[in-house]
Amino acid sequence: MARLEIKSRKMLKPSASTSDNLRILKLSLFDQLAPRSYVAILFNYLPSSTSSYDKLEKSLAETLTKFYPFAGRFGEDDDQLSIHCNDEGVEYVQTKVNADDLPEYLGQANNIESSLLDLILPVMVHMPSSPLLGVQVNVFNNGGIAIGIKVAHTIADAFTIATFVNEWAHTCLTGTMTQDNNNNLPSFGQLSSLFPARVLQLPSLPNSTDPKFVTRRFVFDALAIENLRKTIKDDSTTDDDMIKQPSRVVVVMSLIWKVLTDISSAKNGNSRNSYLGFSINLRGKLSCVPSLEHALGNYVTMAYANLEVDEARKDQLNDFVKVVGDTIRDACVAIGKASSVDDISSLTLNNQTKIIDKLLQGDKIDAYGTSSWCKLPWYEADFGWGKPFWVSPVGFNANEGAFLMDTKDGNGIQATVCLKEKDMTKFEKHLDILSSTPIVG
Structure with a gap:
């Protein structure tokens, strides 16, 4: 160990x-609706002749001048609807x-779930007085470096x-921060001025009493995704490219959903409504407000696809791809x-x-x-010893679902899947997973 x-x-x-004019954010x-938890992610770097972490601390302090809310704290007297940017x-x-x-260590960590990965992440407790960002720089004997980051989801x-x-x-x-002559530098505060937080009366989700959740990583490379696309029958009745040529994300998301419904049907003895x-x-999707492509904070909306019990339902990958594709298309149309x-x-x-409401219906x-965290520049982060060989989210052992990220080559998808222990055993052994993911961690 x-x-x-x-x-x-x-x-x-x-x-x-x-x-002083930026002291209260x-x-x-969108921030208000974000989960009150930390988002954890690991950036892993192989040793090189230039490996040195001496500049990390100084450059982080400089970067925090632009990302100043990260160094602040929640306000304690306003129901946590603002950040006191007090440079704590x-x-x-x-x-x-x-x-x-480092690669061997990460392999061991995958084999024993996430306990070893948690060790190389900062320990953070979500409280009003807690830091909003934690960084842990881990240096291995051979010079490999793993940077573990936790950020409060409320602000990012x-x-x-x-x-x-x-x-x-x-x-x-x-040694210098990014300069942009077009004034397109990322900035905080734009979203709250247009979409202020408000008094909400949303129902609360009950605390989970389910058995232990486990996390596994499944890699769908470009060939596996292309083979999955070939199994999707061409629906000649539609001209929608999202259905005819579904994206990598839609294909993998749909396959994971299909496998989960297969597991549910076998466990319950019948198909159930699935969401x-x-x-x-x-960002970049709204025509009714000024450009917010560089706005910092939370700027997402939720959508859900549903497949209801139907005698004609065949539960083929086609069914799921069509429902997911239709949902994304309809959501984007409504936004536009x-x-x-x-x-x-x-x-x-x-x-x-x-x-x-769906989550409250329980069993x-x-x-x-x-x-999906795809198409974001995770693998461009070069601190001076090259780009990371592996980037991954960590620590989502709380809800059933999946996080999707690009593989390093940009052509495949790494799916970090979290399920109840018994369901994960069935998920790993499902033929659709076995035939599509030569790499399982």
């Missing part, structure tokens, strides 16, 4: 104080891992996290037709309410969640 030694731990502050409606700092930990080989979606990490890497590599919720990035910010707010709240239906 590898041993981890903490070399230093500090509260790292931005290199320059946040200006009000949350947006972020949790910054440096460790030495007594293991020779996947786009925001990817933007932050790449800005930090750029600053570390070049798949997923997030849609709103929105004529005001109020329309978008209402759409977002209605979708959120419907998804919560009467099957409800799963997915999130």
Whole structure:
């Protein structure tokens, strides 16, 4: 078993104080609806002749001047609807891992679920007084480096996290922060000014009493995805390219949903209504508001696909691809037709309410969640020792569902799947999974 030694731990502050006019950041409606939890992700780097982590701390402090809310704290007297950007700092930990080989360590971590991966992540507890960002830099005996990051979901979606990490890497590599003469620098505050948080009366989800959840990683390479596409029959009655030529994300998302419904049918002795919720990035999709393609914070809306019990239902991959494709298309059409910010707010709240309603039905239906982090520049983060050889989300052992990310070559998809232990055993052995994922972790 590898041993981890903490070399230093500090509260790292931005290199320059946040200006007075930016001291309070009000949350947006989208921030308000985000889970009150941390998003955890690992960036793993092989050793190189330039491997050095001496510049990481200084460049992070400089980057925090642009991402100043990360160094703040929740306000305690306003129901956590704002961030006090008071420069209290972020949790910054440096460790030495007594293991020779980073890839071997990660292989062991996969084999024993996520306990070893959790060791190389910062320990964070979601409380009003807690840091909103934690970073842990782990150096292995051979010079390999794993950077573990946890960010409060309330202030960051996947786009925001990817933007932050790449800005930090750029600053570390070049010694300067990104400059943009077109004033398109990512910024906070735009969303809350257009979509302010409000008093909500959404139903609360009960605490889970289910058996232990486990997480596994499944890699669908380009060939596997293409082979799956070939099994999808061409529906000549539609001209929709999303159905005729489904994207990698739609194919993999649909296959995972299909396998989960197969498992449910076998377990319950019959088919049940099944729902798949997923997030849609709103950046660049709204015509009713100024361009917000670089807005930081949370800027997604939820949608869900449903497949109801029907005597004619065959539960073929086609069925799931069509339902997922139709749902994404209809959601994007509705977003594009929105004529005001109020329309978008209402759409977002209605979708959120419907998804919560499905989850509250418990064992009467099957409800799963997915999130795609594809097409984001995760593998561009070069701190000076090359690009990461593997990037992965970590620590989602709480709900049934999957996170999808690009593989390093950009052509495949890594699916991080979280299920109840017994269901995971069946998922791993399902023929559709065995035939499509030569790599299982």
